[in-house]
Amino acid sequence: MKDKGIRINICMGTGGIAAGGAQVMEAFKKELRKAGIKASVGKRCTMHKVGCRGLCAKDVLVDVVKDGNKFTYQFIQADMVPRIVQQHLIENNPVSEWLVGEDYHNFHNKQVKVVLSDCGNIDPEDIEAYIKVKGYEALKTVLKKLTPEKTIEIIKKSGLRGRGGAGFPTGTKWEICRGVEAEQKYIICNADEGDPGAFMDRSVIEGNPHAVIEGMTIGAYAIGADIGYVYIRAEYPLAVERLKLALKQARKKKLLGKNILGTKFSFDIKIKLGAGAFVCGEETALIASIEGERGMPRAKPPFPVHSGLWGKPTVINNVETLANVPYIIRNGDKWFSSYGTEKSKGTKVFALTGKVKNSGLIEVPMGITLKEIIYDIGGGIENDKALKAVQTGGPSGGCIPAGMVDIKVDYESLAQVGSIVGSGGMIVLDEDDCMVNVAKYFLQFTQAESCGKCVPCRIGTKRLLEILDRITKGNGKETDIELLEKLGNDVKSASLCGLGQTAPNPVLSTIKYFRHEYEAHLKGKCPAGVCKDLLTYYILEEFCKGCGACMRACPAGAITGERKKPHKIDPEICIKCGACFEVCKFKAVGKE
Amino acid sequence: MVKLTIDGKTITVPKGTTVLDAARKLDIPIPTLCHHPKLTPFGGCRMCIVEIKGIPRPVTSCTTPVTEGMEVITSSPRLEDLRKTILELILSDHPNDCMVCERAGDCTLQELAYFYGIKENRFQGERRRYEKRDGNPFIERDMEKCILCGRCVKVCSEVQGVGAIDFAYRGFNAKICPPYEHDLDCEFCGQCVAVCPTGALTGKMWALKGRQKEIKEVDTVCAYCGTGCNITLHVRRNEVVRVTSKENTWNEGWLCVKGRFGYKFINSPDRLKTPLIKKRGKFKEVSWEEALDYTAKKLNAIKKKYGPDSIGGLSSARCTTEENYLFQKFIRAVIGTNNVDHCARL
CATH class of the missing domain: 1.20.1440.230 (NADH-ubiquinone oxidoreductase 51kDa subunit, iron-sulphur binding domain)
Structure with a gap:
């Protein structure tokens, strides 16, 4: 049955807000009131802040759902809202030129969303929205029907491995920690996402913080911890704010705190803000940081599962790993392990960036090829240039050359060619990159x-x-x-x-x-023409019209020449800024 | 107890022992820079790496606890090659001015460079440059020589409980300094100086007084307080130029500012060597016999005239327990009063 109401989803992740999401929301409120729509449909007209859906490059993205038909608009600004309200909501005629194009759909079609399945669809600031999509049902199942051992077995069978980079089997980690006898144990969620260009964990927390909380609580039950920490970068203010709100809502609903859901199990989560050190993403440095020490790693062994936070057995899982847990419990280990390859199960979120047409956050099944990611999801290389390499795994990863794009993206395959899955950075490099x-x-x-x-x-x-x-x-x-x-x-x-x-x-x-x-x-040459010191700029006399544009643009005064006669660049004075190259309309400036 | 083999030799050690300590029990040498037997393991210098069967990457023996059946190799071409790289890296960021360094001859880094025969260095590049600036009279910090082994930081917090210094900054710019890079302002116990394996920390008053050559070491007991720490005087040409303490003493080699740096009085021209009695408004040197007779006579006279309670005795923390016992006995039994106290009674 078609829903007769009106629902407006506005992307309000960090990307959406930066692009003007808050103003768009205000504009919708105002316009809807002006048009009297709120009154006529009553409670059936709702507006929702939603988290990131991946394609931040096209923000602000707005879904307008009327009578069950969903239309998605891209690049929306506040001044465009009156027309959408008038034409789409009142005249029933969607503004076709502002709707997302084929590339938006292509971007999503090959993706398989588990962790991100509710991101971008539900309001992250409302626990009811998460509950409506079966949120916290996994926790109920675990606490009321499953023993910790059984829970661990499900996670082990699912094949889930750490999404922070190392790929250690999550169930095994839990099992080892469960087996260590101690009065106090801890579970830590590592949200100190520090790779340049990576924003997977931020988007998950901003878009669906309750999934992380639920996953963490299940983990705590499995290992026998009653205190958890989320170690999160202070540079993620929106994620922190939403996480705090989510914790508060969960406590109010007895989903956190003493005797969760009326059971004997008690667990609560504290937030620890990181102070911007990349190394604190390393688990022992992270522990040191929580303890109030300088974030410096400690030698392993002993591993945190034996001696972690304050010397107690501690499990540290990444945000994405934990966010997978509720979905695995709800849908079963077999469902999860049906995605992926033999040794790498499930899906992985990547931050696809660099010289690719559709950059953004993607979730793909393990084992998809690099080619599918770059060309089908990413839409190919910007300006249709030639692909040179793909850098995966952030600063800890490696570069995979264009000739190897048929490689499967999973832990083993990437390691074989000298790179890593890492936390999920994926930077596409083209022929212009050195x-x-x-x-x-x-x-x-x-x-x-x-x-x-x-x-x-x-x-x-x-x-x-x-x-x-x-x-x-x-x-x-x-x-x-x-x-x-x-x-x-x-x-x-x-x-x-x-x-x-x-x-x-x-x-x-x-x-x-x-x-x-x-x-x-x-030998003194930079083939891509990037390294300034190895570059020489020169003027191709046969193309130079002597217009003087380059001369005026040159900040160093390295170009001389009479009007309407070919100019010259003095290599001694040239500072290789490229201003002449940019400004010449006749392609008369060359570089090599 | 845990049984393991190191370089083919079997040993049984208590649970919790590190691989390094187990190896040392077998007299197997493993080079170290940041390790100190009295401080918690750090694992930063990476010199003590060993290969353990079943672990693909070398691990630091100073931090790794032994496990049953562990098979350890402490020296292999790969390990020695890595150690050489590490040493060359350290030396590529070091002044290498051993010729004029206070610690030459007593420097772990110098010793290792010698044993690894590092004459040339494959790695050359920027070196850290710092200005010396501390105004205190005790501790000289030459941070360009610091290898960031962290021993000073650990001794300051773990042994002395002060925490005057710590690591700051990141990457190549990491350094050890007091908060906000202020001048060092601590109790100047010099424990950091004692554990520094290079010439980064030295005693200010040691400068140009002599290194290892012509030094006679004289073991004695510190006279500053009743604690009686064992100290070693470094004497050159009949002058005390440095005070240290050995690790196997009951004070475990730890000293305070007075014992370590308060030796200037020994050769001071102002030092009192005989008793003085004021005669006609001026102090005059007298013999011990004369001084004791004079004191006894005066005490007797006072006691006779005003009674024993008019006399009080105040003893010193620089005396031994036995001496303090004798002193109170003297005041109570000989003088006949309970007016006796001690400067460290608080």
Whole structure:
């Protein structure tokens, strides 16, 4: 039966708000009141803030559902609202030119949404909205019908593995912790998402915080913890606010706190804000940070499951891992393990960015090929340029060359080619990207974020970075590539924590697949034309009309020439800013 | 008890023992920089890495507890190669001015560089530059020589309970400093100086007084208080140039500011070496016999004229327990009053 009401969903994740979501919502309120719609349909007209649905590039996204028919608008601003209300809601004639196009649907069609299934559809600030889509039913099932052991068995059977990067089987982790005898145990949700360009965890918490709380509570029951912590970046104010609200609502409904749902099980969650250190995503550094210490990793073993927070057995799971749990319990382990490959089950959320047409948040079944992600979901390369490589796994990951795009995306396959699934960063690089520069970019990040505790990471990454820097500046030495490989491998082997153990990956994988680019740099050329110091700008006399535009644009005064006669660039004075290249209408400025 | 093999040798050690301690029991040498037997393990320098069967990556022996049946290899081409890389990395960010360094000859980093024969360094690049600036008279901090082993931080918080310093900043810029990089303002016990494996922390008054050559070590007991810490005087040409304490003493090698840095009086021209008696408004040097006779005569006279309760005795914390016992006995039994007290009674 068709719903006769009107429902308006406005994307109010961080991306949506940044694009003007709050103003759009205000405009809808005002226009609906003005048009008298609220009065005529009464309670049947509802407006909802919803979380991220992935395609932030097209925000503000607005769903208008009238009489059961859903239309989605893209790039909506407040001043466009009156026309939507008038034409769509009153005249029943959707504003076709503002509706999302085929690419929006393509973006979603190949995705399989588990963790994100309710994100973008429900109001994250309303616990009832989550309950309406069967929220907290998994918790009820677990607490009233399942023993902790049985719960662990379901998670083990489902094949769920840690989504934070390492891919450790979640059920096994829970089982080990359950087996450790202790009066006090803890469960921690790692929401210290620090990879540049990654926003999977933020979107999940912003879009469906209750799923994380439910997953965490189930985990706590399974291992026998009564206190949980969500360690979340302070740079995620909206996520923190929604999480706090969700915790409050859950406590009020007796879904958290003493004797949850009338059972003997008690559990509560505290929030600990991170202070912006990438290394605090490493579990032992995260524990140190909660304890009030400087966020520096501790040596393992002992592992946190044996001796974690304040020396007590502790399970640390990533946001996405925990958000999967309620869906697995509700739909069964077989349903979950029907997605994915033999060893990598279920789905994974990726932040698809870089030179791809549709960038945004995607959830795909494990085992999908890179090609499907880039071309079917991502819509191909921007400006239809040639794909060069895909960088996966953030600063700890590696680069996969274009020739390998048929590779399956799962833990094992990516590891085999020298990269990782990681927390889910996926950066598409095209022919204009210099691989040496890409490696340098990531190393700059890891070097700056190294905690400084161990020598290989603190000094080793610095030396790696210095070598890369001199290569991109044309001062590389003949032995530098071998030195990078040697030092990179040593830093990987000898570093204390995951940060140092993976920091050389971008360097090593780019050397592996793009050695020729490194060699070209040593010979004084940057094939992609990115490294400034290796570039020369020159004027192609046969195309130059002598208009003087480049001369006026040049901030260094490096260009000379008479009007209507070919100009010249003095390479000694040229600062290689590219202003002349940009400004020339006749393509008379060349660079190499 | 846990049984394991290290380099093919079997040993049984109590549960909770680290691989490093087990190896040392077998007299197997493993190089370390950040490890200190009296401080909690740190695992930062990575020199003590070992290979353990079943674990793909090398692990630090100082942090890894032994497990039953564990098979450990402490030296292999791969391990020695990694250790060499680590040392070269440290030395690539070090002044390497051993020629004029206070700690030359007593520096763990120098020793390891020597044993690994590091003459040339594959890694060269930026070095940290810091200005020396502390105004205190005790501790010299040359942070360019700091290898961030964290021993000073640990001794300050774990042993001394002060926490005057900690790690700050990240990455290559990480350093150890007091809060907000203020000047060091602590109790100057110098425990940090004692545990520093390089020349980053030294005693200010040690400067240019002599290193290891021509030093005679004299073991004695600190006279500052009744605690009686064992100290070792470093004497060069009949002058005390440094005070240290050995780890196997009952005070475990720990000292306070007075014992460690308060030795200037020994060679001070103002030092009193004989008793003085004021005669006609001026102090005059006298023999101990004369001084004791004079004191006894005066005490007797006062006691006779005003009674024993007109006399009181105040003893010193610098005396031993036995001396303090004798003193109160003297006041009570000989003088005949209970007016006796001690400066450390509070």
